[in-house]
């Protein structure tokens with residue numbers, strides 16, 4: 001299983017539809033400051049169901065919708081943001097009968113939102129369940145945000161262990177165990 005492509009439409013600085021294709025191996029996104037590199041990473045978190053505005057580097061959830069640009073060649077704000085992530089599932093890692101799976105999240109400025117799996121409307125829960133055992137998804141994927149690399153490198157042994165446990169997917173079981181023991 002690997003990520004094949006990511007399409008952004010009206011998401012943050014990506015007013016026009018923009019598709020990034022990922023080949024197997026390492027993908028590197030380069031560009032000047034403010035060109036939208038971190039916005040691409042935010043789009044990945046968002047389409048996988050991220051619900052926290054702060055994790056998406058915004059104040060409120062609507063901040064992911066293209067807010068318009070000033071100046072003579074400026075563009076007006078848009079009313080909706082849409083991100084689609086296509087995952088190669090030819091190894092069947094995702095519990096669904098498709099060799100290619102596209103998950104889509106759409107959000108409207110009036111607050112409404114929609115999720116889709118291969119074009120069919122679904123619930124956020126369906127996306128979370130689809131991704132939950134695959135090592136990706138809101139709780140599982142490991143995104144080390146800008147400036148966080150320092151905190152990984154400078155963490156004390158306990159802190160470093162927490163990072164590794166999160167990456168290995170152990171943390172959720174530890175949390176469940178702690179919760180069960182408290183009862």
Ligand code: ATP
Pocket residue numbers: 011012013014031032033034035036037038039040063064065066067068146
């Ligand atoms: P750096 O190298 O400094 O980390 P970067 O390439 O990661 O830069 P981003 O943080 O992804 O840059 O992009 C920031 C840009 O995105 C800013 O110019 C900001 O105005 C723009 N931006 C963020 N949200 C929106 C939005 N909702 N509408 C329009 N533009 C937005």
Ligand code: MG
Pocket residue numbers: 037038039146
């Ligand atoms: Mg950045």
